[in-house]
Amino acid sequence: MKLHLTGPSNTKLNDTITITGSKSESNRSLLLAALFSDIKIENISNSDDAQVMAKGLKISEGTVDIHHAGTAMRFLTGYFASQEGKEVVLTGSKRMTERPIEILVDALKTLGAEISYVQDEGYPPIKIKGQRIVKDKVSLPANVSSQYISSLLLIAPSLENGLELELVGKITSVPYIKMTLALLDEIGVTTSFEGNLIKVSPKAKVAPTTLVVESDWSSASYFYGICALAAPGTEITLSAYKKESLQGDSVLANIYTAFGVETTFSNNMVTLKKTDKKIDAKNEFDLANAPDIAQTIAVTCFGLGVGCYLTGLHTLKIKETDRLEALNTELSKLGANIAVTDKTLTIVPSIGILEDIAIDTYNDHRMAMAFAPLAMKTTIIINDAEVVSKSYPDFWNDLKQLDFGIKEL
Ligand SMILES: O=C(O)C1=C[C@@H](OP(=O)(O)O)[C@@H](O)[C@H](O)C1
Numbered sequence: 271m272k273l274h275l276t277g278p279s280n281t282k283l284n285d286t287i288t289i290t291g292s293k294s295e296s297n298r299s300l301l302l303a304a305l306f307s308d309i310k311i312e313n314i315s316n317s318d319d320a321q322v323m324a325k326g327l328k329i330s331e332g333t334v335d336i337h338h339a340g341t342a343m344r345f346l347t348g349y350f351a352s353q354e355g356k357e358v359v360l361t362g363s364k365r366m367t368e369r370p371i372e373i374l375v376d377a378l379k380t381l382g383a384e385i386s387y388v389q390d391e392g393y394p395p396i397k398i399k400g401q402r403i404v405k406d407k408v409s410l411p412a413n414v415s416s417q418y419i420s421s422l423l424l425i426a427p428s429l430e431n432g433l434e435l436e437l438v439g440k441i442t443s444v445p446y447i448k449m450t451l452a453l454l455d456e457i458g459v460t461t462s463f464e465g466n467l468i469k470v471s472p473k474a475k476v477a478p479t480t481l482v483v484e485s486d487w488s489s490a491s492y493f494y495g496i497c498a499l500a501a502p503g504t505e506i507t508l509s510a511y512k513k514e515s516l517q518g519d520s521v522l523a524n525i526y527t528a529f530g531v532e533t534t535f536s537n538n539m540v541t542l543k544k545t546d547k548k549i550d551a552k553n554e555f556d557l558a559n560a561p562d563i564a565q566t567i568a569v570t571c572f573g574l575g576v577g578c579y580l581t582g583l584h585t586l587k588i589k590e591t592d593r594l595e596a597l598n599t600e601l602s603k604l605g606a607n608i609a610v611t612d613k614t615l616t617i618v619p620s621i622g623i624l625e626d627i628a629i630d631t632y633n634d635h636r637m638a639m640a641f642a643p644l645a646m647k648t649t650i651i652i653n654d655a656e657v658v659s660k661s662y663p664d665f666w667n668d669l670k671q672l673d674f675g676i677k678e679l
């Protein structure tokens with residue numbers, strides 16, 4: 271599906287959008303609910319990734335296909351490795367077979383798991399024969415993906431002796447690890463995280479608990495992008511959000527003050543308001559703790575005609591696509607002056623955005639959604655626009671609600 275986008279005729283917007291639950295919180299909660307039957311979940315994400323996770327958890331033998339969902343791949347690897355009597359092959363999309371999993375597999379094998387590679391060493395698909403895991407100490411590199419660590423932490427309370435993890439190297443995507451620990455805490459599991467050591471105590475039974483998933487902050491980023499490019503006075507309200515979020519991407523509220531977007535919280539809603547603040551020509555952010563909003567921020571800066579220097583982007587090359595290369599290619603098509611390394615991205619201020627350029631999305635939901643706000647400034651085409659369903663199936667409908675013109679070509 272190829273979509274042609276035009277911005278709303280009134281560039282001073284005022285509307286309220288309800289966004290689906292966080293996919294990160296949903297996929298953690300689903301796994302915990304599979305381990306502990308007394309857990310209920312509210313406001314679960316309607317994303318593809320949460321659906322494949324829920325489906326995967328119901329399977330006991332045969333092939334489990336998680337498509338593009340990185341969290342489902344990593345979390346289900348830990349889950350099946352520790353489920354005695356279950357035997358599955360865990361696989362996914364072509365891109366998933368290029369996303370590394372060796373660090374997690376090695377850690378699980380050290381703990382006594384039985385896992386083998388079906389094709390390429392270090393990558394899915396993998397064959398898992400569930401085991402009773404009694405060993406409780408393992409160390410693993412922490413600088414490639416936090417999902418490996420969260421996978422181990424999520425199963426930790428169900429293991430006979432709990433788990434002690436030693437994290438080696440500079441820890442990346444830290445808020446996602448803290449989110450996992452916070453959810454364990456919410457269900458009454460004892461945890462500690464000091465320095466590079468995480469300890470999780472075993473827990474046989476959990477008291478009846480309802481995990482209420484907050485709406486997705488990464489999805490909210492696209493409305494921050496729209497608001498930043500809109501006329502002063504624009505207000506967009508999003509629900510359901512809270513000030514004390516488990517999601518690291520809530521740092522958006524701080525970051526976007528640089529782009530003239532003020533955030534206020536009330537009654538489980540967040541309101542973004544565009545002010546007439548003058549925006550700096552150069553904007554610098556370290557996104558090692560919030561990698562999923564890098565695309566949104568890069569596109570916002572380009573749309574505003576200002577520069578940026580983004581660092582901490584070392585994980586972007588192994589996500590749904592090589593996001594640094596994808597941003598370089600697609601922003602260049604629109605006329606940006608951009609340079610990338612394997613962990614940084616620089617945009618130099620420029621004037622003007624080319625019209626009616628077709629943006630390729632590389633099976634990456636965030637490529638489609640990050641570029642859409644540019645319709646506030648130009649007309650733009652998004653190729654394979656259905657990719658948004660990975661995390662935010664209602665995205666295009668929500669843009670229509672904001673009065674964007676969306677035409678299928
Ligand atoms: O644990 C999670 O829910 C996630 C962790 C992050 O991955 P990395 O730890 O690989 O950076 C993030 O990019 C991803 O979208 C979701």
Ligand SMILES: C=C(OP(=O)(O)O)C(=O)O
Pocket residue numbers: 338339340341342562589590636661
């Ligand atoms: C990186 C992402 O997802 P995952 O790793 O779970 O596929 C994302 O949603 O931006």
